[in-house]
Amino acid sequence: ILVLPKPGGKAPDWLLSIMSFKPPYIPFPILAALIIAAVVHFGLMRTSYGVILRGSGGNAAALRRAGWSLLKTKIVLFALTGLFGALSGMALIGITTSADANIGNGYTLLSIAGVILGGGEFVGGRVSPIGAVLGALTLALAASPLLTFMHIPPDWQVAANGAILIIVLAARVLISRRER
Numbered sequence: 001i002l003v004l005p006k007p008g009g010k011a012p013d014w015l016l017s018i019m020s021f022k023p024p025y026i027p028f029p030i031l032a033a034l035i036i037a038a039v040v041h042f043g044l045m046r047t048s049y050g051v052i053l054r055g056s057g058g059n060a061a062a063l064r065r066a067g068w069s070l071l072k073t074k075i076v077l078f079a080l081t082g083l084f085g086a087l088s089g090m091a092l093i094g095i096t097t098s099a100d101a102n103i104g105n106g107y108t109l110l111s112i113a114g115v116i117l118g119g120g121e122f123v124g125g126r127v128s129p130i131g132a133v134l135g136a137l138t139l140a141l142a143a144s145p146l147l148t149f150m151h152i153p154p155d156w157q158v159a160a161n162g163a164i165l166i167i168v169l170a171a172r173v174l175i176s177r178r179e180r
Contacts, residue, residue, distance in 0.1 A: 007100035011093045019094030037133035044129060053077060109158060110139055113165040
């Protein structure tokens, strides 16, 4: 599907067949997210290059002193981000069966909130791929139906998700201060 001047088009049959796969007991998008999170967790937490990639967010000066190029690691990180963005877009097209360039606008805050809820940090260095997926699933499966149940209009649900994110960040700051 190419970028169209207006919403429409049709998802390719191969993508529709992948996204319509129905494994027993668990929806395919959740299963795929958990598998991808496990693979990324292994790559970031159990390999030496994963340590380098995490180091670029946690302590760039130490990374440079160790002889690694911060520019190269940032390029790899941006390439991985693009890959996962493309996979997410393809999954969304496979679920909705058509394309719209603006369909992902509402997911920006949710993607950040999922990482933060999962234990990630804004400043980098601390990351949990499995935690990020669990945080995103929590928001998608718990927060959205809860907000609908509370009769919050869809236009205000983004603001409510932002409020949830602020509450989680404030709670994390308070807990970290008490631990010190």
